Amino acid sequence: MISNEQRIMALRQHLGNISLLTGKDIGEKYSVDFTGENRQIPLAVVRPKSTKEVSLVLKACSALAQRVVIQGGLTGLAGGATPKQDEIAISLERLSGIEEVDVDSMTLTAMAGTPLQTVQEAAANAGLLLPLDYGARGSCHIGGAIATNAGGNQVIRFGMTRNLVLGLEAVLADGTIISSMNKMLKNNSGYDLKHLFIGTEGTLGVVTRAVLRLFPPLPSRCTSLCAVETFSQSVALLREMQINLGTSMSAYEVMWAPYFERVVGHIDNLQSPFDKNFPLYVLIETEGTDQNSDTRRFENTLEHALDSNIIHDAVIAQSEKDRQDFWGIRDGVGEITKALMPYASLDVSMDIANMPKFLEEFDNKLKQLFSNAMNLVFGHLGDNNLHLFVTTHCQEDIDAIYDLGYDLTGKYGGAISAEHGVGALKRKYLHHSRTHEEIDLMSRMKKVLDPKEILNIGRVIPD
Ligand SMILES: Cc1cc2nc3c(=O)[nH]c(=O)nc-3n(C[C@H](O)[C@H](O)[C@H](O)COP(=O)(O)OP(=O)(O)OC[C@H]3O[C@@H](n4cnc5c(N)ncnc54)[C@H](O)[C@@H]3O)c2cc1C
Known part of the structure; x- marks a missing residue:
């Protein structure tokens, strides 16, 4: 058994010039992700600049049986x-940069530590679109988005991150480099190995580079905020829009009244465009190539929905400011959550048909447990995804709220994580969404690819 000091000395010998931070040089930054929970300064931070350096780091850690945690943004x-106690953090922050934008093949090649926004801008500068976007764009890395298979605002049209990755390079726990930097849409030459590393949250390897699929830009945009009386009307409206507008629909966001009213009531510059309250509100956005004809089709579809009593009221954005105001209500969650702390945040998905039963049973049982509980809900309905923010303002109640939420998610055949991943915080609930055999296969795959158990241990797979 060697001490932590001896491990760091041994690592220094193996790593040569690769940046290694220890002691006071580490700083708070590497001690916790955005949740702020279970803060822990890592034993050391290694910051490789190339795939080769990542490989050297993992070879050295493997030889020392040193546990590591992979850090993106x-x-x-x-x-x-x-980090968990005595883990070394491998930060990908220096493995950053765009390698190529290939306009002819409509692909972009980037290193894993490149911020998402930098990748979006590089695509836009070449006149193309990377249809992956969410609030963390300025800080999260493209490698982190791939490792978590992030969703975001345009999943209904373009799918999750997985659908945008054509090729990938990753380093296994023993330092082996797996380079599958494919640019082709069609490639059935054996196993598609990139999927081992997409959405597996760094448990099977470190993503170091990726080839992403780009799309033509979509300059025309129509946005509307609609008021509906019932959940089934919001589903009927979704289908009406999909049938009439086809794949041009890029967002379908449903907000339940408690969430909507809390946001417009608590954020200074936001207000409801409607003169009365409704049980549900829907934010719809389409993107296309011709503003005039796209607007005509959009307005006709909404008019038809109004005439058929699917919606009760609707406002269409007449300017970019209107659009920002509508999205401000949907994105207002970021501003109201501070006042809700401590709160439980559930990111679940399920068959649309089960959503009303799930929400009703959750609210009833929640009220039985905690009469003062507040539950604010919105969802990317077209992606089957619900976000619940639940608070009693009491930290001791949080576990019971999660137990209830995930238990019911399992009962209704849903997923305990729709887009944020399982990480360390949700793995004890994984059995609600995956069978014993599925979890067993995950463990067996982990053992094959990480036999020394050094890579992101204690994440995703339950003990
Ligand atoms: C304001 C805000 C809005 C968000 N909105 C959305 C949203 O709409 N949809 C959504 O899906 N998510 C959303 N997220 C969460 C989202 O999962 C992360 O923002 C992002 O995808 C993670 O990237 P990161 O680089 O920060 O990774 P980190 O937080 O550093 O890491 C996340 C996980 O991936 C692993 N990892 C990181 N990089 C690599 C790599 N190169 N190779 C292997 N493993 C790696 C880590 O070990 C960890 O397990 C949001 C987060 C915030 C703060």
């Missing part, structure tokens, strides 16, 4: 990148 919401 630390914006994760599942505690996956937060």
